[in-house]
Amino acid sequence: MIPWTSERLRTPAAAALACLLWAEPAAAAEGGLVLIPDVRVMLPLMVLFVVLVPVLNRLLFRPLLQVLEQREERIEGARRRAEQLRVDADAVLRRYEQAVNEVREEAERSRRERIDATRVEQLRLRDEAREAAEQQIEAGRQQLEGERNEAQSGLRSAAEALAREAADRILGRALS
Numbered sequence: 001m002i003p004w005t006s007e008r009l010r011t012p013a014a015a016a017l018a019c020l021l022w023a024e025p026a027a028a029a030e031g032g033l034v035l036i037p038d039v040r041v042m043l044p045l046m047v048l049f050v051v052l053v054p055v056l057n058r059l060l061f062r063p064l065l066q067v068l069e070q071r072e073e074r075i076e077g078a079r080r081r082a083e084q085l086r087v088d089a090d091a092v093l094r095r096y097e098q099a100v101n102e103v104r105e106e107a108e109r110s111r112r113e114r115i116d117a118t119r120v121e122q123l124r125l126r127d128e129a130r131e132a133a134e135q136q137i138e139a140g141r142q143q144l145e146g147e148r149n150e151a152q153s154g155l156r157s158a159a160e161a162l163a164r165e166a167a168d169r170i171l172g173r174a175l176s
Contacts, residue, residue, distance in 0.1 A: 014053060
């Protein structure tokens, strides 16, 4: 937007003021419309215009233009501040989103590490349990083997004793 300046408004303001001051109701004369103004009215109007333009310029137009320029500067300053705030807010939002993503990634890494550690621990415990079970099975087998051997030797001894006793009864004498 082009700022308001006194040069920018001087010519149109002067022309508008002249038109307003010159404007007089069209008077219908007996024979028709009067197009040439009366000199007795025209001269005082021109003098009044020449006197009033600098006064109005100093008292009205310059202060008004200054107010408009200041307003335009304030608006432009507010726009610049708003744009800067938007840029700052976008930067803060990007940093926030980056921090959230980093936290999510760290949480995901931590979760994966815990899962992996749990799997390793689970495998270790399973292997330990399998080894303990195999040891118990082996101990049971050995115990069973020992008991079987004891039972076999006990049965052999008993079978031999029974066989001697049966032979002794059949023969009627004791075998040596």
